[in-house]
Amino acid sequence: MVDDLIRRGQDCLTPALAFHTDIIVKKAEGLYVESVDGKRYMDFSSGLATVNIGHCQPDVLKAAKSQMDELVHSGCIFRYASEVELAENLARITPGGIEMFFFSNSGAEAVEGAVKLARYATGRQGVIGFLGCFHGRTMGALSLTSSAARYRKGFHPLVPSVYHSPYPYCYRCHMGMDRTSCSVECFEYLEKILKYQITPEEVACVVIEPVLGEGGYVVPPMGFMKKLRELCSRHGILLITDEVQSGFGRTGRWFATEHFDISPDIIVMGKAIASGFPLSAFGASKELMSKWPKGAHGTTFGGNPVSCAAANATIRTIERDGLLSNAAKMGEYCVKRVLEIKGRTKGIGDVRGLGLMIGVELIKDDNTPDKDRLDSIMKKCLERGLVIIECGVDKNIARLMPPLTVTKEEIDRALAIFEEALS
Numbered sequence: 001m002v003d004d005l006i007r008r009g010q011d012c013l014t015p016a017l018a019f020h021t022d023i024i025v026k027k028a029e030g031l032y033v034e035s036v037d038g039k040r041y042m043d044f045s046s047g048l049a050t051v052n053i054g055h056c057q058p059d060v061l062k063a064a065k066s067q068m069d070e071l072v073h074s075g076c077i078f079r080y081a082s083e084v085e086l087a088e089n090l091a092r093i094t095p096g097g098i099e100m101f102f103f104s105n106s107g108a109e110a111v112e113g114a115v116k117l118a119r120y121a122t123g124r125q126g127v128i129g130f131l132g133c134f135h136g137r138t139m140g141a142l143s144l145t146s147s148a149a150r151y152r153k154g155f156h157p158l159v160p161s162v163y164h165s166p167y168p169y170c171y172r173c174h175m176g177m178d179r180t181s182c183s184v185e186c187f188e189y190l191e192k193i194l195k196y197q198i199t200p201e202e203v204a205c206v207v208i209e210p211v212l213g214e215g216g217y218v219v220p221p222m223g224f225m226k227k228l229r230e231l232c233s234r235h236g237i238l239l240i241t242d243e244v245q246s247g248f249g250r251t252g253r254w255f256a257t258e259h260f261d262i263s264p265d266i267i268v269m270g271k272a273i274a275s276g277f278p279l280s281a282f283g284a285s286k287e288l289m290s291k292w293p294k295g296a297h298g299t300t301f302g303g304n305p306v307s308c309a310a311a312n313a314t315i316r317t318i319e320r321d322g323l324l325s326n327a328a329k330m331g332e333y334c335v336k337r338v339l340e341i342k343g344r345t346k347g348i349g350d351v352r353g354l355g356l357m358i359g360v361e362l363i364k365d366d367n368t369p370d371k372d373r374l375d376s377i378m379k380k381c382l383e384r385g386l387v388i389i390e391c392g393v394d395k396n397i398a399r400l401m402p403p404l405t406v407t408k409e410e411i412d413r414a415l416a417i418f419e420e421a422l423s
Ligand SMILES: Cc1ncc(COP(=O)(O)O)c(C=O)c1O
Pocket: 105, 106, 107, 108, 109, 111, 134, 135, 136, 137, 209, 213, 214, 242, 243, 244, 245, 246, 270, 271
């Protein structure tokens, strides 16, 4: 059955889709996924940072099923409550000043919508992104994505007037500095872009992941984010934070931007917003959102009633069960435990993260990235019932991102498997 399904898939699904495992799922519930051959796995990938409150969360399913009995699709023809309720909920939980929303289907689509809004509202064309960030695969989003050249290979020329500045990746500084010698040269590079390549008056927006996801689970220094906010405000450039991966409680706050005590002009979210139902959004102030007229942007499926109902239930569950504080607590506990493992094992270069968005960087004796070691660790973990996936341009960083519901006992069990696989 397993081999047969994989073979059939190979015959009819595009080879461009890269599956992380060959697990064929019989049932998924909370942290656990059971395969058709009866094996049970702990999903420390949360379905790629998407089922933040666990697989098939019962309240989410109930809300979705009840919405399905009333209305499945509107296509902007009919009005319905779940979308308006969701926008109201999001206005409450997003950082200050974010008041209005546009709903789309995927992260990439929402990133593109946010950039379109920025261009329209400012009348400027320039877009600045950061080396290492991932924003999606559609042509506009891909033009910003630079977490690996392989994602862009074969698709040039991309959208023009997009510039990239180095992300503050302190463990492997793009500018060749270390923490003792650093005087935020990466920020100076951004200022040089504005001096040598495009004037600030021509830049519509700066787009950044407040915690690097696909590019390596990197947390930028507080000072960098504050300087970035200040630079954008000074030049009338809109700051867009892409919270597609870092949002919805993943870092122990609703949105990672909150950790830096700043507010973006536009916030982008997706993935965990609806616990696996397809939905994404970007939000801005009423003033900014009102700068584009009716029809400037549109969608057929965006804001699907069922997805919106699932998103409302997701927000209710996170609030009711105190999952933000559990994510913060369990994140600290997990980092502490991985640091202990680092102390007694060779090959872990860096452990970092916010909340339950934790990166463990595997290195060789000479500090270079060790992809092969991580490959073998992930394989062994899988054999022992633990799903972990990688990230980073060199694919040598393990991402630990269990659901926000994870317990100490589950972290202990997962890390025991991880440590055994390491050694
Ligand atoms: C930060 C970030 N932005 C955008 C995207 C694109 O999202 P989607 O795959 O839903 O288009 C991703 C996906 O991993 C992401 O992590």
